[in-house]
Amino acid sequence: MRHVKNLKCTLCGAEYAPDEVEYVCPKHGNEGILDVQYDYGQIGGPFSREEIEESKDYSIWRYKRLLPVEPDSPVPPLQIGWTPLYPAPRLAEKLGLHHLWVKDDGRQPTASFKDRASAIAVVKAREVGAEVITTASTGNAAAALSGLCASVDQPNVIFVPASAPEAKVAQLLVFGSTVLLVEGTYGDAFDLCTEAAHEYGWYNRNTGYNPYMTEGKKTAAYEICEQLNWEAPDRIFVSVGDGCIIGGLHKGLKDLLALQWIDKMPKLMGVQAEGSSPLYQAWKDGVDPAEMARIEVHTIADSISAGLPRDRVKAMRAVRETDGAYIAVSDEEILRAMPALARGCGVFAEPAAAAAYAGLVKAVEQRQIDPGERIVVLTTGSGLKDIRSAMKSVGEPHRVAPTLNAVKEALGSNLAR
Numbered sequence: 001m002r003h004v005k006n007l008k009c010t011l012c013g014a015e016y017a018p019d020e021v022e023y024v025c026p027k028h029g030n031e032g033i034l035d036v037q038y039d040y041g042q043i044g045g046p047f048s049r050e051e052i053e054e055s056k057d058y059s060i061w062r063y064k065r066l067l068p069v070e071p072d073s074p075v076p077p078l079q080i081g082w083t084p085l086y087p088a089p090r091l092a093e094k095l096g097l098h099h100l101w102v103k104d105d106g107r108q109p110t111a112s113f114k115d116r117a118s119a120i121a122v123v124k125a126r127e128v129g130a131e132v133i134t135t136a137s138t139g140n141a142a143a144a145l146s147g148l149c150a151s152v153d154q155p156n157v158i159f160v161p162a163s164a165p166e167a168k169v170a171q172l173l174v175f176g177s178t179v180l181l182v183e184g185t186y187g188d189a190f191d192l193c194t195e196a197a198h199e200y201g202w203y204n205r206n207t208g209y210n211p212y213m214t215e216g217k218k219t220a221a222y223e224i225c226e227q228l229n230w231e232a233p234d235r236i237f238v239s240v241g242d243g244c245i246i247g248g249l250h251k252g253l254k255d256l257l258a259l260q261w262i263d264k265m266p267k268l269m270g271v272q273a274e275g276s277s278p279l280y281q282a283w284k285d286g287v288d289p290a291e292m293a294r295i296e297v298h299t300i301a302d303s304i305s306a307g308l309p310r311d312r313v314k315a316m317r318a319v320r321e322t323d324g325a326y327i328a329v330s331d332e333e334i335l336r337a338m339p340a341l342a343r344g345c346g347v348f349a350e351p352a353a354a355a356a357y358a359g360l361v362k363a364v365e366q367r368q369i370d371p372g373e374r375i376v377v378l379t380t381g382s383g384l385k386d387i388r389s390a391m392k393s394v395g396e397p398h399r400v401a402p403t404l405n406a407v408k409e410a411l412g413s414n415l416a417r
């Protein structure tokens, strides 16, 4: 990986060669999350936007030279990335905005954004010859790793909290992972997974631990900018749990600025659920993310439920350095956002993903947005991931006897809506 300069500790700034450390800065244990640093000269050289645009590879691998993998490493066959960026004029009009797009990462192979990171995990694990890959997850990262492993016949062990939505657990079992339902929180599952990885020598994909996961997530920023003809948007709204996605978007945008492929940094808008909003609180109170303490959390948006966000240092930088903001939305606002988003542009999002749209609605209400700004909402997971919450967000369907009269009675003078 000639283009990877080093791995830099987000806490102390110490720099390591990629083969010098395994995952984290040895001086800080599990908290010493590393940032992959590139030699942009090595990437940029003969490599241009035009070359990318000519690529017929409509997946994250069209950007392979900007990713921390060996150029000749084989990649899994599933089609990861290049998800659609839909213009959403009806939603825009409702909010009094002129330019709004929704990027639908519910369209990934395992139906969430996490496929972007798990794809990198599978490639990296095979580069080091790991026999088993493991991860802890609230559900989506697990499903993503599980599906990607299935695509290349790679053994894997998954730790999820026993409370994970059924659809996500079903994915793990159908893909054939070894599944451990942990009787505890995501934090408990994370610690247990990391301990087991040490004990058994498994490759550890954990978010906010393995420095390469952010690098997979940054591809969404590349895609957004390329899909907008390299005219970066003014703001990107994204939901935040551990903070790895927002950190990844920030990284991708910094790459593009360094390569001079875009000419401004979009403001990153991190949306948290009120019942799990430690980054929002710390941002509002000016707290150093390194000083944050674990809090009790509870929200319907299971994928962004994190009492002490693993990637809090990168996540706080993403918002502070881009002049963005953190926003907290209630579960009720999230539940309202699900049908509003689905009906306004045809994208069915799980609660954590709809939260990003709820955050935009709130930011507009609070007059944080200029109507002329170009706004992207990133929806990170499919609504089919959590049907129970989806049903909670809408009314009951009409129940009718199989007769036309019953239909007329049910519909009255209204259209079925």
Ligand SMILES: *Cc1c(COP(=O)(O)O)cnc(C)c1O
Pocket (backbone or CB within 6 Å): 112, 113, 114, 140, 141, 207, 239, 240, 241, 242, 243, 244, 245, 246, 303, 304, 350, 352, 353, 380, 381, 382
């Ligand atoms: C993981 C996830 C998030 C949040 O990502 P973080 O990196 O934990 O902040 C948001 N939405 C969905 C659907 C997710 O699966």
Ligand SMILES: [Zn+2]
Pocket (backbone or CB within 6 Å): 009, 010, 011, 012, 013, 014, 025, 026, 027, 028, 032
């Ligand atoms: Zn360090």
